Amino acid sequence: MKILIIKQRTIGDVILLTPLLHNIKKSVPNSTIDVLLNKGTEDILNCNTDVSTLIVYRKKYISSFSKIVSEIRLFFNVYKKKYDVVIDLDKGDRGMFVSKFSRAKIRIGSPGVEKNIFSNTYTDILPKHE
Numbered sequence: 001m002k003i004l005i006i007k008q009r010t011i012g013d014v015i016l017l018t019p020l021l022h023n024i025k026k027s028v029p030n031s032t033i034d035v036l037l038n039k040g041t042e043d044i045l046n047c048n049t050d051v052s053t054l055i056v057y058r059k060k061y062i063s064s065f066s067k068i069v070s071e072i073r074l075f076f077n078v079y080k081k082k083y084d085v086v087i088d089l090d091k092g093d094r095g096m097f098v099s100k101f102s103r104a105k106i107r108i109g110s111p112g113v114e115k116n117i118f119s120n121t122y123t124d125i126l127p128k129h130e
Helices: 011-027 064-081 093-101
Strands: 002-006 032-038 053-057 085-088 106-109
Touching: 002 011, 002 064, 002 093, 011 032, 032 064, 053 064, 064 093, 085 093, 093 106
Parallel strands: 002 032, 002 085, 032 053, 085 106
Antiparallel strands: none
């Protein structure tokens, strides 16, 4: 099973992601887990044996054109990998578009995305914590 986890926030958020990665790998031992994260946070997961591939997204660009090209490249790279499951742990548009482009049969979003106009992107929504 090919799984993509999307967590495009800060280093602290990526640190908090590590137990989830471990639990998924423990539950689905033959899975490959890729993580999409922001540039500057990748060092946290570089040596994590539960992760197969880190997909690093650079947030700052020289021009709008280079940003658009980078976004399109990201979407098509995810599209080509044919993930079975995508778990978007953020509420941002980029994660939503990546999830949509992934072609994954199971696309899980964070609580709150169901209010977005693209809410049909996800097949499931994570439970809200109080």
